[in-house]
Amino acid sequence: MKLIEIIGLEEKHAQLLGKAGIKELEDLLALSYYQIKQLARSIGVTVNRLDTWQEHADLMRIGGVNPEIANALNLIGIDSVKEFAYRNSKNTVEKLKQLKKDNPKVLTKLPTLKNVEEWTKSAKNLAEVPKKDAKPKKKPSRAKGFSSIGTSGSCK
Template identity: 30%
Template sequence: MAAVTAPDAQTEAAGTRNAYRTDEIEGIGPAYAAKLNAVGITNTNHLLHKLATRKDRNAIAEKTGISDKRLLSWANKADLMRISGVGPQMSDLLEAVGINTVPQLAQRVDVFTLREKLRLSNEIGRSFVRTVPPEATVGSWIAKAQKLDRVIQY
């Protein structure tokens, strides 16, 4: 989980963390990482900002041969990973319980139920993380998601 760039001012203010390398995101292996690197996308900050709009995603899809749907999925993960404590594995676990975007996380109100869904998905399904965070941490993610500026346009 190596951070590769310093956070921007809004990221810092929102209590979020540094960027991850693109290949740390589930589904971006060496072949996709090379295609993304060729167009200047080497970390999650690049993914988020260079894939923010449908027009951006279509342009990158055209250049790389990667589908715009896949690019959007990766941009959504990068968006979730702006929240401190949500890294590559945790973004996969959130996705497993139906939270694919920051706005979806921001709309959650029942912290206990979300935490239980995360715990059950992690224990019964694929083990994404060693320990599912406590309710207080999950609640802080929701609060941070509510404060983050919306970057991705759908």
């Protein structure tokens, strides 16, 4: 997808971002908060706006999530793939229904529960969220012959 597809990012912004070396969604995703602050200042937009574009770009990595859905998800408080991975699909659908009721122009079509479940599953894969039954990795054992240093108060 192109930068210009992000809702709220106009052609003039895409050109300014391009001049700054941000030509694709991936370039936008790679920015740290500090870089976002610098870039926002240099292209004349607010940090909040640039941060929102980055959040939309992140959500658009999920298969089936188009710019309109990314915007709607962001408006209901989901701002990253990682966060979406932890969300309850039924609650997400209910929030999207309420959003459409309150602001019908935001979403042309409501996603189904099945859509949201698929997106959540995809988000889990993208975010590498451990499964509930996954056992934590074992702590490395201490090498033989070594004990805790400094616990006895003296060295021998």
